[in-house]
Structure formats: C-alpha cells, structure tokens
C-alpha cells in the first residue's frame with residue numbers, strides 16, 4: 001500500500017500526522033506521506049486516517 005496527500009485539499013488539521021506519524025508528517029501547513037510502501041503493520045491505521053481526514057485529501061492504493 002502507498003499513501004499520498006493532495007496538498008491542494010489538505011487543510012493542515014494534523015490529524016493524520018498525529019495518528020500515524022511514521023507515515024504522515026507536516027510540511028509547513030500541509031501533510032505529506034512517505035513516498036515508499038506503508039509498513040504492513042500500519043496499513044489499518046493509514047486506512048483509518050484516510051477515512052477520518054475531514055477533506056478526503058488522503059489517497060491509498
């Protein structure tokens with residue numbers, strides 16, 4: 001699984017970076033995801049962050 005953040009949609013609420021800091025981090029006022037594969041043991045948390053993002057800025061594939 002890979003995760004990505006649409007910087008045009010992100011409102012910088014820091015929810016994803018706060019809940020899955022090994023995958024998401026804040027770059028100024030927007031979040032960004034690690035470029036490589038999401039570690040298998042974090043996939044469930046990343047899926048949760050994706051669902052909880054208030055502006056649906058996170059994509060997983």
Ligand code: SF4
Pocket residue numbers: 005009010011012013014015016017030031052053054055056057058
């Ligand atoms: S949860 Fe969504 S809006 Fe909030 S920082 Fe992460 S990507 Fe941005």
